Amino acid sequence: MATKVTFKSVDASVLSMTAALRRPTDRTCERCGRAEQWNATTDSWEVVGDDPGSVYCIHEWDINGRFVPFDSE
Secondary structure (H helix, E strand, O other): OOOOOOOOOOOHHHHHOOEEEOOOOEEEEOOOOOEEEEEOOOOEEEEOOOOOOOOOOOOOEOOOOOOOOEEEO
C-alpha cells in the first residue's frame, strides 16, 4: 500500500523574512552575585573578577522578559 504525501505551499514573503539570533554576553547570578562573560574563543562562560560566587549556588541568572533573542532584519 502506497502512502500519499502532500506538500503545503508556502507564501514566498515568509521565506524572505530573516531573523538574527542575539545572544547575551554577560550575566550575573541573582543569588550569590557571580558575574560571567561569554568567551567566543572557547565557546563558554568565564567568571569575571575575583569573586566566583558560591560553589553551592544553583545560579539564578538575571534573565528576564525584556531580553528578546530574535531581532528582525
